[in-house]
Amino acid sequence: MNSKQLKLASAGVGAGAVVAMGALGVAFSDVSAAEEPTPVPPGPVTTSEITTGETVTDTTEMEGPQTSVVVPPITTTPSTFPPTAEQH
Numbered sequence: 001m002n003s004k005q006l007k008l009a010s011a012g013v014g015a016g017a018v019v020a021m022g023a024l025g026v027a028f029s030d031v032s033a034a035e036e037p038t039p040v041p042p043g044p045v046t047t048s049e050i051t052t053g054e055t056v057t058d059t060t061e062m063e064g065p066q067t068s069v070v071v072p073p074i075t076t077t078p079s080t081f082p083p084t085a086e087q088h
Contacts, residue, residue: 001009
C-alpha cells in the first residue's frame with residue numbers, strides 16, 4: 001500500500017469515527033428538541049449596594065491570648081541538589 005492510499009484510508013477511518021461519535025452523542029443525550037425550555041420565573045432583579053471602592057479597616061482588638069510564632073525544628077541538612085545560586 002503506497003502512502004497516498006494509506007492517507008486516504010486513514011482519512012476514511014477518521015471521518016467514520018467522527019460520525020460515530022456524533023451519532024452516539026445524539027443517541028445518549030437527554031436533550032430533546034420537542035421539549036420547550038422551562039421559562040425563567042418572573043420577579044424583581046436584586047442588585048447589590050453601590051460601593052465607591054473605599055477600604056474599611058477594622059481597628060478593634062481581638063479577645064483572647066496572643067500566640068507566638070511557631071517555627072518547626074529543622075531535622076535534616078539542606079539539600080545540595082539542585083545546586084542553588086548561593087553555592088559556588
